[in-house]
């Protein structure tokens with residue numbers, strides 16, 4: 520939890536409590552339904568919560584905006600972002616029902632009114648969103664196919680509406696067909712070694728492959 524306080528200093532008491540609750544909730548749920556590896560559970564705040572919040576450093580979300588998290592698994596990056604932006608609407612989807620059960624239970628225990636978690640394949644999602652966020656689901660080629668026509672055309676944020684994807688390592692090959700992709704290094708925001716290779720890729724709406 521100290522990792523969160525270190526980089527986000529304007530949290531309300533409610534947000535602090537919600538972030539603090541995450542550890543107990545995920546420890547409990549992880550025993551019933553495995554959504555986080557045992558090794559990672561000890562690093563929950565750094566590797567899952569703070570990592571998810573890297574998206575917020577790149578683009579804070581406005582009140583009233585709509586965000587879709589595809590392949591959310593146990594709720595990452597969607598749940599930490601929903602705590603940080605209580606006035607933003609989040610739809611979290613995953614094709615595996617058990618994982619969505621964990622997300623629903625965690626969101627309910629935290630009293631998050633801005634989260635809807637649904638078992639669904641990305642391709643089936645209807646509606647338009649300001650941003651589509653994700654981590655560790657698929658390559659950008661497939662992801663852009665899944666997300667086509669799901670991004671609202673009118674941009675209200677500093678970055679154009681589009682995809683904000685948490686990725687790691689060398690992305691030159693994966694992104695070679697996406698000249699409009701912009702890569703933000705999380706090491707510019709967070710100084711823990713874990714973030715040395717971690718990035719947020721922003722792909723604006725008009726991401727026609729080259």
Ligand SMILES: C[S@@+](CC[C@H](N)C(=O)[O-])C[C@H]1O[C@@H](n2cnc3c(N)ncnc32)[C@H](O)[C@@H]1O
Pocket residue numbers: 589590591592593594595596612613614615618639640641642653654655656
């Ligand atoms: C490696 S996990 C990552 C989970 C989470 N995003 C995280 O970073 O902790 C990938 C998740 O993507 C989901 N997934 C894969 N393909 C999907 C699709 N087409 N639609 C929805 N979810 C999908 C899987 O069920 C799995 O939970």
